[in-house]
Amino acid sequence: MMFGDYSIGDLGAILAMQGFAGLILFSVYVLMALGLAIIFGQMGVINMAHGEFMILGAYVTWMTSNAFQHYLPSLFPGYFFVAMILAFIASGALGMLVEWGLIRHLYKRPLDTLLATWGLSLILQQAYRSVFGAREVGVELPDWMMGSAQARESIQIPINGMFVMGLTILITVVVAYVLFWSRWGRQVRAVVQNRVMAGAVGINTEKVDRYTFGLGCGIAGIAGSAFTMIGSTGPTAGQLYIVDTFLVVVFGGAASLLGTIASAFTISQTQSTLEFFLSGSMAKVITLLAIVAILMMRPQGLFALKVRK
Amino acid sequence: MLIGHRPKEFLLAVEALTVSFDGFKAVNDLSLYVEENEIRVIIGPNGAGKTTVLDLICGKTKATSGSIQFRGKELTKLKENQIVQAGVGRKFQTPSIYEDLTVFENLEISFPRGRTVFGSLTFQRDAAVKDRVEEVAEMIFLKDRLNVYADQLSHGQKQWLEIGMLLIQNPDLLMLDEPVAGMSVSERAKTAELLNRIIKDRSVLVIEHDMKFVEDIAHKVTVLHQGQILSEGTMEHVKNDPKVVEVYLGH
């Protein structure tokens, strides 16, 4: 019943197209999960408001696009790059503010950070609704991002999708560089491993915490920019992604960046491939059930190392 | 089980025990025999694998290979709570007690009755429990503090409380990880007195750095180094073993 109606060639094209659709989902997952993985994996904080930080980035992108249309129409083709930077700054700044006002009081109580950030997410959602209205807004893309490349007769690849992919790879590389090779990244990891000792050797742990949280939220802002290309932005759009993204992070083994990427890839591909053959909701149910089942068998995630407790 | 294979008096027989963490062998092909009513002290430099050996025996860490026989039972195949029920008690390095419960309740939880879900629902605080708790509380110098919440105790008192929680369990093998670390001089003396009293009728495996304390209580000393046994015997023997001197003073 599933495959009978399609020829082999059709199936190949379907898989390729679905695979590509999956890659865009993958990009959003990776960008969301990167920020979450940094905050959760490095700091042990559960940020349930992460989706709202993403949506802030999306709203910033929308506002930037409007501003360019009205005041600088000649520069409109390039607005997206400005929007991304602004989204990063806006979400990052809000993140640092939240860390200062809320998170730093809760470092020893991970379950409580979960509840508190959920409260924050409700406040942010309502704030978006009050400021931007309850209706979803869509961002107008510059011409060069529209349309698609014809890879083969039956396979079309949208350009904005490729752009998002490229962006994701770039950001992942930058984040990996920052975390693993920069001086600041070494400080972050030092604080993670031994807060007291890191403080004793002169690392300003409070500052490291604040910037780490800010970085995670800032990346969520960029994810929001990317998100505007594939979905419309509304006050509660972020909440739809938060559980999925947490599963991506946990499934990948919380502290591993590579694991996060591999897990985002596995989950997005499974879901979008299943989506073609089943209804969207059943595809989602089966994907989530599979993740939960695997996590029950391998609680440490797919890519965690065996370490002495 | 095949008890006849080895001398019957061994309470605990650890053989060819190995555990590796990502290729690093924290304990490497270790064999150790403890007799009934023996007090064995394990010493060794930091990172020698002392705590890991206790973790392996009590089931906190799973062995990569090797066997741990206790009274003919293979401990490596049992779960932690089954190992406790077989008669092995473990005290952790930092005091591990329940600060939100009173001293009485701390001791009561360790009383070896009603350890299943149903058993704990129907558990009655009868005279046997109360008497035993009071008896142990007296031994650990906390008789007048039974109704105090445990977070009110001093560090030394917390250590005693945990020792008391083990005592009430009445294990055949008692494993203590640095029982006098962080104690004041007077607390140390009291602890030595306490330990000397409770080690009767059972075997004890102690990790300790305090050499004076070790000399006071040890029947036999095992020196661990890099996950292996470097030397074993009486304190006198071990002290004069050139290998031990090398490890402790050589660098």
Added chain:
Amino acid sequence: MIINSRFFNRSELIGFVALALLLFVILPLTLDVFRLNLVAKYLTYAFVAIGLVLCWGYGGILSLGQGVFFGLGGYCMAMYLKLEASSVANTKIQSTPGIPDFMDWNQITQLPFFWKPFHSFPFTLLAIILVPAFFSFIIGAAMFKRRVGGVYFAIITQAIAAILTILIVGQQGYTGGINGITDLRTLHGWDIRTDHAKFILYFVEVVLLFGCIVAAQFIRLTKLGRILVAMREKEDRVRFSGYSVANFKIFAFCAAAIFAAIGGAMFTLEIGFMSPSFVGIVPSIEMVIYTAVGGRMSIFGAVWGSLLVNFAKTSLSESFPQLWLFGLGALFIAVVLAFPDGLSGIWRDYVQPHIDRLIASRKSKARWADGSVADGAPAE
């Protein structure tokens, strides 16, 4: 050597009596049936909150999926009521008479096998308890035996809530979909939509609620209750005192699930429908906040928390819908940052001392008047 020798200590007894007075006497006498029915709705969440006190407050196991069990209980009850409402006589205009209307709309021509047993009322009552107990046991056993806990458990239970919601919405032919199971009429022939029925059901629910309070208090006072606290603090110490920690966690989680399911079943009876909007992530986490507001360690607090938060929700979202989400968000943050022991903590720290002082001064005044005080007890 007398600790916890009585079932309720003095302040708990005051709490018990005050709550009983309020729910059994004051509210039924002062509220009309519509308002009383609202209270009944709020109280169904109190069942969930009491379960969370045991599971989260005592055991330290935060479940963000209690809506699943609330929903399972509620759906079991709704399936029975729906079948009774879908008799052949009532549904003769359908293309397949005798099956629920939403099935007919979705071109289903035969009652699905898992619906069939719900023709029986005793089976339904059993299912309300056993279905959630079964699922919570499976989830608990799978996770706790493998030592999944804390944050991971919270996230996975949240995912399960999401899964169940998507499943119910997606399979509308079998579940009624997003609208839920609606248009419920009679219970064993007794019309549940009348004012009189709602009045009776309110009392049934309050009786059940006090049953749950007593059961939770019983569990709390046994050694099991103390083991839960011990486990929350030093899991390894409990394990190395010879207990199978996983079994105790499974017990707490199952108990919480059963409490939630009773609440869910009562919800269906009182409100007359059940839908996925009471199952998913958002209602599940709101149930946690009722517990947190009441005080995560307080059984009575759980009831008060459910009542007050829901009361605030109804009154605020009627008049200032925007304020409500800000308020709820702020409540989450405040209860975590400033009042981790919730209302019961505030009561204990700020109100109780005043009452104690008042009682003490009354007593000393009385004795003064008696002329029997010789040592001049201070009046304050």
